[in-house]
Amino acid sequence: MNIKTKFLGSVEIKEEDIIKFEEGIPGFEGAKKFIILPLKKESPFAILQSIEQVEVGFVVAFPFLFKKNYAFDLPKSDKVSLKAEVESDIVTYSIVTLKDPFDSSTLNLLAPVLINIKEKIGKQIVLQENGEYALRHPIGTLEGSAK
Helix, strand or coil: CEEEECCCEEEECCHHHCEECCCCECCECCCCEEEEEECCCCCCEEEEEECCCCCCEEEEECHHHCCCCCCCCCCHHHHHHCCCCCHHHEEEEEEEECCCCHHHCEECCCCCEEEECCCCEEEECCCCCCCCCCCCEECCCCCCCCC
16 A cells, blocks of 8 residues: 655555554554654664654654663553563664754654564553653764664
8 A cells, every 4th residue: 555654755555564553652642553664774763654644754763773771661551552472572763853963863762662563563651760861862972782
């Protein structure tokens, strides 16, 4: 099927790749179905695009590439809502806020986007009791494996 996207124009997707966000994404609760669209084969960045609302699309990245020792405990309630039997079924992304110049762009480490890649279920969580991670972590600060 073809969809229109915020950043990439019209793209063809497979229906089995659609990820369902039962609660939507905070601030965008009306968008429930998304797809991950890679930018380049080796890029740490991708697009999390709503298939229902063309204007709802986010640049996302793997936070572990930019923040050394990025880790958090996933509450049992989130594991249940994601239908995750094992944590290795879950892929973690951070939403990127793009700025000019690009080096001043930031990652939201405080509210990761979690996707159960087997069940195609997604959820954005807020790390409530974690003062270690910033809402706006500078992307130019390469501390993880993207160094």
